[in-house]
Amino acid sequence: MIKNPVFTLAYRCYILAFFLFLAAPLAAAGMFAFNDSLFPALPWQGFTLDWFFNDTEPKLGMFHDRRLLRGLYYSFIIASCVSLMSVFVGTCNAFLFTRGQFPGKGVLYILMVVPLVIPGVILGISILVLASTIANGVEEAYGWEWDFLRPGLPLVVLGQFSFVTTITSLVITARLQKLDFSLEEAAFNLGAKRLRVLRTITLPFLKPALIASGLVAFLVSFENFNTTLMVVGSEAPLTVTMFDRMVKVGSTPVLNAVSFFLMIGSGILALAMVFAQRNSKSE
Amino acid sequence: MDKDIKRLSLILLMAPFALWILLLIIIPHVGIFLLSLREKISYKEFTYGLGNYIEFLNEPIYWNTLLRTGSMSLLVTILALLIGFPVAYYIAKVARKKSKGALFLLCLLPLWVSELIRTFGWILLLRETGVVSGFLQTIGIIDQPVEFLYNDVTVIMGLVYTVMLFMIVPLVSTLDGMDDAMVEAGYNLGGSGFTVLRRIIIPYAMPGIVAGSIVVFMLAAGSYLTPILLGGKNSSWFTEQIYDQFITRYNWESGAAFGFLLLAFTSIVVWLGLRLTGQSLATTVAKD
Structure with a gap:
């Protein structure tokens, strides 16, 4: 290959500029959480942790801001439900597409990937429309109030689940394809029953992918905004609460504090994932 | 007996998939299509027809917004490809084994942070009282605060930022599979750097380029948060119109029509892209 020092240097600078x-x-979102000022802007007024821990206005810290804490709580509940459900369905899908033989497999596989490219706003409204139609129909015909089909936590969970499941399915499928079939075969030959093989061979092999996809699902759910906004009720998760605050009150450093907190949280999740993957490699 | 068990387990495995795809993807989308054909006459009285679509065509604001969203998303896709390709090539081919993984993880970094926080960061940097404006004043390039937000350039930059890694990841994974000997051979046969890029590297990376472009285009056209926060009230992004019809005006019928139009429009662009490059959806998007 041609080695041109000027070109190499320029290339390196470009990569650096990109990062x-x-x-x-x-950096901007995290940094101003520690600025001792009422606005997230320069000049630097000195270091403070007030935006995390202070308990009085005007510098109400995030750990004393009840609406933010409630948002965090709802986000946590939603993300836990979404990741449990999507890992379960994702695992079923992985078995379906790696082991199952049935007509139309290719088309169904594409159908499985499609939710990832549908705009989040449209996923949100289409689920909102269907749920409302059913809820209205039931109410008119029988007089039942099916509140879980009105905008609120269950719909948010369903909305996010609808596309997160694609991600978990792809991750778990990729892992299951690597499983050496002869391992399971050997267990069968040794007289193990189907369930026992699943429990002792297959699931332990899948475990890193299950953990990793669960963490990704949790994170994607926590971060989601577009789909959530369409189906959110009164129990607003953190991103929607932050957005409301940004639009109505304007940006204050408490939002930076939340941003910093979330970045640290994601960082820990990322590390957990790296460990989950590493364990799988050493096996 | 054994056959029955196989069939039963296939049905059991199929059930969650079928419930998910039918109840949350297919039926809701058929639902908004049907809703988009409905026109309100009076309270609880409806007729069916193309009225909502005709209204869309008769109102230049609406289809201008859709065309604008489409063309800006296309621009975002091209920019993301131009900016991302050298980075992907560096990660896949130039960087040493050790730094490779680290650089790749760095690329994924923004994925770990909510789009809301990333956009919030850009706002703090670019607004009138922001870091960039302040910095430029300190070094004397400008003498009063400048507002960098609320214009098309910023919206495009913000979108390129948001979608960048969805371009880089498929590019890295295809380029990773390329044998260095191919590039070597190109040079040995007397090709210039540009020829090698055009005749060897780009054709090899084509599946990655197409896959990345499709995802990036769909994400850009369907994005909501970045255009409204960085573009302000005048960003006129099409998803904003959909939200407006649905939530603000409570006009679900025309909102559904808009949603369906966005879906159809982006699908057509993707289909055209696939036809022009001779790729198929199964070999690009479904692969990774």
């Missing part, structure tokens, strides 16, 4: 570009908004 600075990637990091810039994250």
